[in-house]
Amino acid sequence: MKLRHKAKTLNKKTYYNISTDRYYQSPTFFKKFLSCEAEAFAELQLNYKPDSDSTPLIVGNYLHSYFESSKAHQAFIDQHKSDIVTRSGTLRAPYQQAETMIDTLSSDKMFKKLYKGRKEVIVRGKINDIDWKGKIDCLNLERGYFIDLKTTRDINKKYWNNDEHSWESFVAAYNYQLQMYVYQQLIYQQYGVMCVPYIVAVTKEKVPAKAIISISDERLQEAEYQIDGVQEHIEDVRNGIVKPTRCEHCDYCKSTAILNDIVDMDDLIE
Template identity: 30%
Template sequence: MLKLTKDNYFSLEASRQYMSVSQFKGFVPAYGGCEAASVAKLSGEWVEPKKDAFEEGKYIHAWNEGTLAEFRANNPDMISSQGPTKGQLKANFKHCNRMIEVLENDPLVMKVLAGQKEVILTANLFGIAWKIMIDSYQPESGHFGVITDLKAMKEMDGKWWNKEAQAYENFIEHYGYKIQMAIYAEIERLAKGRKPEQWALPHMAIITKEKSPDHELLFFDFEVIAQQLQIVSKYIERVKLVKSGVETPVRCEKCEYCLQDKKLQRIRHYSEMNLY
């Protein structure tokens, strides 16, 4: 197996050899995933377009890791190249600095975000190798340690429509963050060789991108970890079969990958066009 480092963690080869939370969700329609797009990414056939929101998240994470100056130097596209703001940070990254100020000025946030940074752990779970990268890790805190994931969100109190459930849900449900925290807790436990259910306590530190950034700290209890691991077990066999090429991936016909060459198979009745 590939020995993971910060340089190769997000590489194509690492994704081929290891399962990750984002890759798992990418295969599962219930979490907005598309099997066909996921397989195309792993084969190198398709590269997902870069999004500003992703780069802004990396900016915040570089601050947490203590490598913000290096990150700026390695990403000159964050600097305006024309007009009166030439040579300055672009507006969205300036706002990231405001978000960082909010986090830095809250002692409880800084306490939870303390510890080791960008810690890579691997373990075998559900019969396959997984990888995780913990934003902030305090293995000596509490009973079995504390792990914290830092998230930059558009807003805290929005609602997202779940088409399968035909109901609105909050961002925790919509983005599958309970799944993420459960997997992180279980991989950390396995990597450290502790007994079942001896989990480090997962936290999320959330900062919003609003004009006046909001922020919260959340923790996830052991009951939700056990529950979410059961949900992963429900989907993982299908994911393994599709990723390994045993089963043919299903197209969602909704994502950017599928829309590139979508071909209609039938004429639909108008009533099939749901409002949501």
């Protein structure tokens, strides 16, 4: 079962459609497959839809649209008015917090100086002959950099990496370096400019913290090696050639699990 038939048109309306996700690989779905192949494959086949709170996503897009343009921001509010505004006409609590985050960034001189360029730029290209897509929050080709806006709970929070047996930052924990590597490559293929990636992070705290974060060449190379190492296998899974592996821990695996053995009490803890 081949997911790819013909190239899908990529624009603002189609970028998040499942049909383009089936044709193009993306950092979002690549990381989904790294997390659980079975869940990601079921989602692509429309056999499963993650049951998650949409509020954080809408809040994030609320912030993104503000820095895209006033027109885009108003259009986003109009589209999600019932989620954002109460019947009395006031902003719901999460969006009041988003306004605080927006104020934190928009009042910062360095951010205003840096966050200049084209906004929400869609890029496409190939990595190892596989079609990829990306969407750049802010692209400045003239100065040779791009920026991705991230909201997070705590910029300095530590996350434990079981594989490496060490603590790591939220950037590494969410594998944002992979996203930055992919975007860098797609921008270069489309425009011929090797841009430096930056993450602008702002927290969801009562008093938001902020930071401009660089991604080292070493981290970008790690992302390249990770893609090179597993992309062929992921493509085989995506195309139904190889059966997807279940993680047995995610919501999809738990919801589709079938009891077929008995577990010893001493084997419950991994």
